[in-house]
Amino acid sequence: MTTDIMKPDHARNMRLIGHSDQGGRRDGIQVMVEGGFAYIGHLFSQGFSIVDVRDPANPKPAGYVRAPANTWNVHLQVADGLLLVIHGKDVFADAAFADEASYYKAAAGTALGTAAPTSSRNWDAGLAVYDIATSPGVPRRIGFMPVSGGIHRIWWTGGKWAYVSALLDGYTDFIFMTVDMSDPSNPREAGRYALPGMHQAAGEKPSWPANAKFGLHHAIVDGHIAWGAWRDAGLVVMDVADRANPSLIRHVNWSPPFQGGTHNCLPIAGRDLLVVLDEAVLDDFEDGLKNIWIFDIKDPANPVPIATMPPPSDQDYTHKGAHYGPHNIHENRPGSFQSSSLIFSTWQNAGVRVFDISNAYQPKEVGALVPPAPVGLMDKRPGKKPIIQSCDIFVDKSGLTYVTDYNAGLYIMEYTG
Template identity: 55%
Template sequence: MADFEAPQYAKNMRLIGHSDQGGRPDAVQVMVERGFAYVGHLFSNGVGVIDVRDPRNPAFVEFIPAPPNTWNLHVQAHEDLLLVVHAKNMWAQAELADERNYYRAKTDDIHAHARKSEDKAAWSAGMAVYDISTPGKPKKIGFMPIKGGGLHRIWYVGGRWAYASAFIEGFSDYIMITIDMADPANPREAGRFWLPGMNLAAGETPNWPLKSGRFGCHHPIVAGDIAYCSWRDACLAIVDVKDRSAPKLITHRMWSQGVGGATHNCLPLPDRDLLMVLDEATLDNMEDGYKPIWVFDIKDPSEPRCLSTLPTPSDRNYVEVGGHFGPHNIYENRPGHFVSSDIVFTTYQNAGVRVFDIRNQYAPVEVGAMVVAPPKTLVDPRPNRPLVLHAADVFVDKDGLIYATDFSVGLYVMEYGG
């Protein structure tokens, strides 16, 4: 059995395995497919492959380095394909090392940062495609380049279409794109959607209601012909993608003046006509305010109605712990793995992994939690970062095992007792 420290706090959950990911314990998104975990790294710049067929003893397999100055922080894996984002490593820029400048900058400032380079070819921008038909042995077979900062996050669950957020030259921030995967070795951009005011190259003028903030697409999650897009400080955009070449806005809802914002995930639960919307905590010590996870009724997608919010972890005062306290990510009900419209798994940064029962959508309750031991050192090279957890992503496989990542403590495998 793997050796790891006892957790700081556990409720209805237990640790069963841990990996330091080959000495690169920084991690953001994790995908598990056919017994292997594929992890996008935040600071190490690349993708890690870990054998989790024995979840109690995960074994590091290999590290695939990114091109210079390039982020590979987000990945998607489904059956035989692994998709990997390529984007400019924004945090490597001195002026963006302070999170306030990254998360609260004006969108035209972020655009300028994305373009700032003595050599425009100094980073790789686009999406790489790997064949993982031989599990644990990714083989690069294709690449879709874009002109600009690159992709941030992708949604792909098989079939012809993928969807992503893309920072394309001429736009103020990330927009949504559709990607034709009919030939995985030659993926191509098929369509674009942006909120009015974002297309600077076409002469559009931003007219945002806030003086600062990120008005850019974090990523879409698609159910049927509707994309539910988290749009950072512009919150929620629901988009008709029936015509993948010409997506159309159904509705846009914004609530970030005082509460929420930095919207990170919009997870549809179609069988219940519900939508989970997670607002990310982006600054230390709740400097950016209260960030909830919302429950919306989307029986009519053009008129989403807020029903409730998930309870905030209350087993200790996590603001006093330091670092980020609040939501970061929600498990996105991956086809072929655990799918539920009643139980949701989330990460709460310095408050670890949290599990919620939403069977009563008007009164959700916390039913599980796991806060692992804090890091002894940080991988994060940015100055003045506190030595605390930063739980990033959570994945639940078809057997119900939970895989959670952190900026500095690697990959943990957990069991939920519910």
Template identity: 60%
Template sequence: MAANDLPRPDFARNMTLIGHSDIGGRGDGLQLMVHKGYAYIGHPWSQGFSIVDVRDARNPKTVNYVQAPANTWNIHLQAHGDLLLVINALDLFADVETFTDEKIYYTQSVGDTVAGSRGRRAWTAGMSVFDISTPDKPREIGRLDVEGVGFHRLWYVGGRYAYASALLDGFTDYIFVTIDMANPQKPELAGRWWLPGMNRAGAETPTWGEGRRFALHHALVHGDTAYACWRDGGLTLLDIADHANPKLIRHLNWSPPYGGGTHSPLPLPGRDLLVVADEAVLDNEEDGRKHTWMFDIRVPENPVSISTFPIPHEIDYVKKGGHFGPHNLHENRPGSFQSETLIFATWQNAGIRAFDISDPYHPVETGALVPAAPRAMTDRRPGRPRVIQSADVFVDTAGLIYATDYNAGLEIIEYKG
């Protein structure tokens, strides 16, 4: 797309939009990985995933689309080496009768909500493994199938093990599982861990009350510790030295009084710090003001919150419509930009943000870009506002920022901070 055709951002400070793609007409993007010059993008409404050649960042080209299995979505994925891992799960947003009101998705246990679907199971649940030695031509070489709704999000950076949030039959919602990747053609579940009350098949009873979800969004792993975010269930640090039997180090939950949605962890092991973002999940801050928290984890058994990130304030984003608040963080993956002082985040209707945490007690915003409103709506849920909802962010080794949106495609941004 020529520079003069780029959508003009609503706001920019120390960031410049240099490239944009409508992802081949599938503008809905969720998680993305940039790997060997190609962006792999999962779709929440178009199902499947797309591949965009971003070797020329000013001229991204959509080069492939891989259709999901029937009634299945591939919203999250991980790329490392010559492997691409893609989740398979029931396409929850296709069930317009159940999830027309997004509040149902975010405030009720998904396992209970879709329990009636299990007698007519017609989706693929688990994970597919693709060979991407030819980056634009993924070839499926393995699959892990599970009984249940399926996987939600993955963490894989090489080695023998991958990690996932999985909704298995018998559980109220997504739990933590470890996956043995010794043979990528035949990955196997190795271990599992859940918060007490989630195992209905084991006669456990939920204790968290109506209107809340105790559900693992995902975990990031460093060494033998998994840092896991459980939506309204808060944060756990898990010892995974024994991958078959994870053990709890500490569980913290600040909801209530805060509004839950604990979503994205980012350990900074060189500084004994942990960043945790609570996702804004309802329009116009109906679920309350959400924060990105800084924790001191020098004593893993006693994480201490020491600050929160500043809140975007150029305009009244609450009145703008849609979700206003944190969503995802750039995750310092091997082969990407890595920093323990510069944090990149998506803030939904407030776009993409950069923060300097050199002083962890006083995070400072150092850059921002709020993309233009989407030109077309791919989100099929009725009544959704036509505003930006920046979803995921990835920063490559050259410092270029890649960001997805639920409708507006792929943005490629230079950081000038």
């Protein structure tokens, strides 16, 4: 396939600046940029890569850290001169999950066998800590916290407390865990919260259907409140004032009638708003329209939905193929680009979309960029097609936007609107 990697299929108030094939490992999930280097978790390459982005028009592969056998490092966080990387089962390397629906329509603990405490496993599981201050761009591992089934994603902006979604023996799916990072060489669990019905080993019984994925994707913590994206269970608001004993403030679920898959819950500073994204996880629009919602959270115990972002309208992406719909948003991390009115999001086969929520009741699209088709597939699962799948997004303080893809490498772009 011949592809001009710097010629977008569609662009509005955005332009491409640079591209990297990440040293030939073009599959990317979460991306963090710190000190002129991008740290990128892989979906299929079992590890994470480092890309030198000090010249954004000419990014250069700068390193790769291989994960242990059968393990992926899909998510990571950077702060305080440290890099935190998850270790969990490489789900899509397992033939049992060649059809994505077999993972997204089942409880993780049941699918991976960890719900039974005596189960065996062949992957590495936990939280790895790397020093990136001593030699920027050259991670040096200094610590590790074992977690029985593994971790999916982390929220950590520096300091003592990190927050992870953890798969623990005896639980049906990923739960919320607080982690004490005061000694980075020895992070340790401080507390946990699970929805009632998740602790199977304690005799609890789920009240939800077996094909509903009631597991935490991750939580964003603002002050003493954790806003948890609990996949098919929707929004779980938790009080974390006592990190050893997180407690429920409110659980709100809109699935059904909507499709579930809640992925991000971003509080908007100073506006009593929460942006909540439901992730599209299946090809060919099989899981239907997924929304990015805006909630009024003046009362955190009573979140009220007030609007949804308009879906892309420049072409019919529902019939383009592969995944169509939201996957991720830029999460306004300290030290990165922060805005109370602009929301940067990825829509997989519909690329990147920027929304203006100045009027929270009438959000509007103000920017878009759809990269061209990838030059080839890193995703070797049956039936996959060479269609752009914009995945994660990070916007640095200067406004440069870094976007990963399952197959196409790292794109660096800029919003010009």
